[in-house]
Amino acid sequence: MSEPLVSVVHKPSGKAVSAPAGTNLFSLMAGLGMAQSATCGGNGKCGKCAVKIEAGSDHLIPPTESELKLLPPGEIDKGYRLACAISLPPVPSFIVRTRSVGYMKPKLQTTGEAVAVSPDPAVRKYVVRPVDSGTSGEMLLNLLRKRHSVKCRMDYGALKTLPGAIERGKGIVSCVTYEGNTIIAVEPGDTSGECLGFAADIGTTKIAVYLVDLNSGKELSSSAAPNPQALYGDDVMSRIAFTMAREGNTPALQKLLLAEVDSLLLDCCGMAGRNPRSIYEGCFVGNSCMMHLLLGVPPRSLAFFPYTNAFRNSVTIMAGELPRRLHVNRAARIFTLPLIAGFVGADTVAALLAVGQHEADGIHMLMDIGTNTEIVLSDRNGSMACSCASGPAFEGMHIAHGRKADSASIDSVSIDRRTLEATFRTIGGERPAGICGSGIASAVAELLKSGIIGKNGKIRGELSRTTNRIRKAKGDYFEFVLARKDETQTGRDITISQRDVLEVQKAKAAIYTGCTLLMRRKGVTADQIDGMTIAGAFGQYVDKADVRAIAMLPEVPPDRIRESGNAAGTGAKMALISRPKRKEAEHIGRSTNYYELALDADFTREYAASMLFPVAQDMSSFAGRKEGRK
């Protein structure tokens, strides 16, 4: 006997679907793109898949232990449940509502530096005439050689389109060539004006796509969205673990990713008023795990020491070889930039290409701060990279009230030194729903400056007698109330807990340790660094003073520090439009050495020491400590 079908309606989207009773609600919603905010993969751990059951709750089992733990008191009474804990009951109709804040368009950074590279793309079009019904593939190749001095072979895809193109072209066809040696498509008439490509930066958290005119090298439009794989875990390790659970999970994650890339491509084409069938090439960058998942290569070797990649070099394939068709030209190629190590990926290669660190004089350091922070130090002896597990604190995750950056996120905090009253700013000026990465850094810097936390990061519980902003939380720990429930969207206080401060300490210690050990390895001191570039969203939005206050970076003179926005995206565009730049990227991939911090004898000691904060009264001694260690 099969289970009866339940009609499920989702609000506010209005999407409706029928599914057998017994289906897990989280899986159902995830599959339909109804839920976006869960970060534990539906395992009842993050509490972020809370939904309100508006009809059909009669046959539901009572709330589970994890629901009772994760849902605030009172919400269960209002009909809130965790979607992952619910099996569809055998009712005819079931209505489920997600909190509207989950539907805000997240703020995602896609703007990098302008691309200032002369176009020399791999894909070029040549118009050939006259052709007629007797023109064979070999004859066309001869015409191309005679008229345009281009010596090509013709690939199978082009061959299939040849007779039709010749028939419809009425004497004229356009040959789409790749790398100057292969005709990959033949099109009727003169289509030489339509020659597009795209660059894509695949982050663990977000995906950004840029549409580029290959003839002019100009960016036409861009679009970004959260990485839909986040349903299966915030970080790469959760996703790798997911792929290892079942053979089909790697292609499942691959298809999720490709579907989102395709949707962004269509957005870009819509905005630019261009036909996606005129897209002939795409360049992908991203961390090593994302590049494995993009290509459907199981990333299991990244799960175990020594964290090797299944592949390291640039990979070029036909878009049609992917298991989910992109709405691009049938002949389109896609390629990935090379990887440096298991945790230093193609995005780092692209960022190095974008900032030109591989060809710069002097000593330069590039870092891309994220869940994993990559650092590359270059001098005349070459480049060396390392990777720090900085954790997702600076991306608003693993923080009690943390959230990705959107209009309802607190991104800046101020604490009155005297009254200890807090004021805050949200990105969109709305009532706050949580706090994002730059907000966390700002809050901890303010807690430190106002003396609420000390060198070791401990919240001074005795201050709870002075202000009700500081209060006792679970265990013996204290928390700081940043926004009171009557000020927030959720109706709950937004607090910074002792555990949140610890997450920030761990993150900043990891980054500081990475910089220090890499510099030591290369025999470089902070003051010798001619330029430090901070790439990535965090670098662009955070206040440098906050970063300095919490001692996240080595003491490089402030005027030598710059942020470069989304350098990875810029590098991807450069590699897309310029074959010489692509070669440079390949050289960067091959020539950058990887330094494994975990094998450095000083790692543990250095990391433990870096957990401490510099405090106002002993800022100088903090600097002194570092100098003393050199």
Added chain:
Amino acid sequence: MSEPLVSVVHKPSGKAVSAPAGTNLFSLMAGLGMAQSATCGGNGKCGKCAVKIEAGSDHLIPPTESELKLLPPGEIDKGYRLACAISLPPVPSFIVRTRSVGYMKPKLQTTGEAVAVSPDPAVRKYVVRPVDSGTSGEMLLNLLRKRHSVKCRMDYGALKTLPGAIERGKGIVSCVTYEGNTIIAVEPGDTSGECLGFAADIGTTKIAVYLVDLNSGKELSSSAAPNPQALYGDDVMSRIAFTMAREGNTPALQKLLLAEVDSLLLDCCGMAGRNPRSIYEGCFVGNSCMMHLLLGVPPRSLAFFPYTNAFRNSVTIMAGELPRRLHVNRAARIFTLPLIAGFVGADTVAALLAVGQHEADGIHMLMDIGTNTEIVLSDRNGSMACSCASGPAFEGMHIAHGRKADSASIDSVSIDRRTLEATFRTIGGERPAGICGSGIASAVAELLKSGIIGKNGKIRGELSRTTNRIRKAKGDYFEFVLARKDETQTGRDITISQRDVLEVQKAKAAIYTGCTLLMRRKGVTADQIDGMTIAGAFGQYVDKADVRAIAMLPEVPPDRIRESGNAAGTGAKMALISRPKRKEAEHIGRSTNYYELALDADFTREYAASMLFPVAQDMSSFAGRKEGRK
């Protein structure tokens, strides 16, 4: 309002399907593989799609004019109709039966000469050990270079399988290499003993597949079947016309072909007890149109003078690029041998390779007799090919009672010189249902020898007064009764009509003319020819004396004529197992010149003269006529 669904049951297969009322019965049956014998493509012309309606005939329209013309009197009363003339009536159940003779396994020749070539295949396996979870693609390539001195790159397909193979291989993997420069698959453990390939000969009429062990070069099994595209016409021109009618028709014909190839491959693997996933490469030969259709390249340029191919060189693709998946290894490659001209295809190249004509001393002629007959004449100045539209008479088609060679086909005839009584033999010793190609040649030779037809092929009507074997048919023409209705399976007389004799005349004249003009062009006389090889099924089964009697071939001394069976299949196997032979085939393709008979000023005169038969009393003068023309 949509049409009601009709449940259609086919007998004797028992297949059942539901289709909307109004659906054409022929199309429905064709799509389900229920009908195999129609040769006009369902256009009401061949009368071979006759079916018996056993239930549901109530709402049918009365028989059409073409049914009344094509179905024997009495059959319509028994419930027979032409499937192509029937639209499904709106009845709940409809039962249709095809004549059982249509279900006999046809006799198809697949045996060629033994392959005597040392194996040097493109696909080889190398076992590499030890590997572990930290072995990346680049590391595996290094191991392969060190252990086996093979320098490869790794392709995308192999990359995707790498992590899984390393995990399951427990320290050992097998690298499948292609052309000694690319790893196309990585398999767990030592699989080096399993390395198969196949050769396929795609004829207009039949498809033959050979399973080969690439390590040893030995053929393991073979299987053959009619080309299912025959539903859309007997000859290449009908199929080209079909592809031009609608864009989707080329891939439709391609998929029909691939489905049959796949089925034959599975047959072969079943017979040999091997796993089709161990098949890594396939070599395809066939005429130019079949090679276009195999690859899904629209063959429209073959429809118009100068009949050029869309491609001429060998094409290599991944089996996965085909629109219908073959049950071979995911990494399998397939390749086609080159084409010489629009009507001299890869099968001719393969036959030349098999008989070694490209490297033989002296003057040699190869011909492959079929609907289209290809002739290649080679001397020390090189090879020249031509093509004759000999028509399908020698394949049993366009003949009133013609049929493909199977157990119920007459393949040899004898006519008593005195009584003019006929005796015949069927291939399987069964009661006859028709007459196949060699039977037609035999019958016409006997008609000639017994004086029933004269030099111009006309049946002597006056003999109808002597024997009831000769009788008046439609118009002023006479026909010869070969088998009387009480001797046949069909309950109808099997006759040779004046039109049938004319078809033979046209066929033999085309072949004779082709040989003559090609020899003249190269300045070669019949007696200078050191060897003449007749490839193909007709050459193998026909009696040489019959061919001689009807003057189909130039007067090459009989001891210099040999038949080589399915030389095309043999050549395909050679190219499959030997890379040097593949290179030779490519050289044959490039270096063989094509001679267009239609442009020869003597063509029409020569063809008209060759329509005549040599008759017993003036055999010498026939020979003399030819000599005189030189």
